[in-house]
Amino acid sequence: MPTDALFRDAPYERSCEAVVMGADTDGVVLDRTVFYATSGGQPGDSGRLSLADGTIFDVIDTVKGDNGKIIHKLAEGVPIPAVGATLHAEINWERRHRHMRMHTCLHLLTAVIKAPITGAQLTDEKGRIDFNLPEMTMDKAEIQARLSELITDDHPVVANWISEAELDARPDLIKTMSIRPPVGAGQIRLIDIDEIDLQPCGGTHVARTGEIGNVTVRKIESKGKQNRRISVVFADD
Numbered sequence: 001m002p003t004d005a006l007f008r009d010a011p012y013e014r015s016c017e018a019v020v021m022g023a024d025t026d027g028v029v030l031d032r033t034v035f036y037a038t039s040g041g042q043p044g045d046s047g048r049l050s051l052a053d054g055t056i057f058d059v060i061d062t063v064k065g066d067n068g069k070i071i072h073k074l075a076e077g078v079p080i081p082a083v084g085a086t087l088h089a090e091i092n093w094e095r096r097h098r099h100m101r102m103h104t105c106l107h108l109l110t111a112v113i114k115a116p117i118t119g120a121q122l123t124d125e126k127g128r129i130d131f132n133l134p135e136m137t138m139d140k141a142e143i144q145a146r147l148s149e150l151i152t153d154d155h156p157v158v159a160n161w162i163s164e165a166e167l168d169a170r171p172d173l174i175k176t177m178s179i180r181p182p183v184g185a186g187q188i189r190l191i192d193i194d195e196i197d198l199q200p201c202g203g204t205h206v207a208r209t210g211e212i213g214n215v216t217v218r219k220i221e222s223k224g225k226q227n228r229r230i231s232v233v234f235a236d237d
């Protein structure tokens with residue numbers, strides 16, 4: 001049975017009650033979870049699972065398993081919870097919220113620089129995107145100005161679901177060359193930032209661009225003939 005991924009429709013949920021469906025040294029699988037599993041350049045969540053008696057299991061990372069399962073990785077050598085146990089699952093919200101802010105910021109960057117994406121990575125401090133772009137026509141200051149404007153203007157960020165057939169009919173929506181959009185049950189999630197950016201994405205996002213806060217465009221690098229890498233970092237926290 002796949003894990004019910006609550007973060008998809010409720011990225012602001014910090015905790016949930018869940019039942020242990022499987023647990024071994026590889027990690028813990030729950031029936032439902034608020035823990036985001038590593039994908040699309042966004043790190044998996046950390047946090048804790050706790051039993052009613054106060055026993056705590058620290059989650060150091062979250063990854064995707066087979067058949068839609070989400071695996072909560074525990075530190076090596078610690079005890080594991082029993083299958084069937086009900087527990088409280090709570091993410092490290094501060095870290096996740098920074099992932100949401102940076103992730104949404106990277107969406108804006110792909111609106112500023114209109115080129116195919118070949119890769120993206122983010123942490124709770126910084127992010128970067130690789131573009132398939134032989135020549136960069138914008139300098140750092142110009143990218144910074146446009147990005148800051150999109151953040152300050154506080155645009156809404158919404159998620160809509162479309163069918164795979166609808167996506168196939170609109171190949172222009174696919175900006176990322178190397179990563180296929182998340183598919184499952186024929187439905188794909190489309191992230192719409194006020195008609196500034198529209199693309200399929202399975203990550204977690206903030207509700208409005210103003211929530212991203214101040215970010216600094218750190219550098220533009222050439223990584224190969226075609227590849228231009230733009231790096232951004234949170235400016236003041």
Ligand SMILES: [Zn+2]
Pocket residue numbers: 103107191201202203204205
């Ligand atoms: Zn996204």
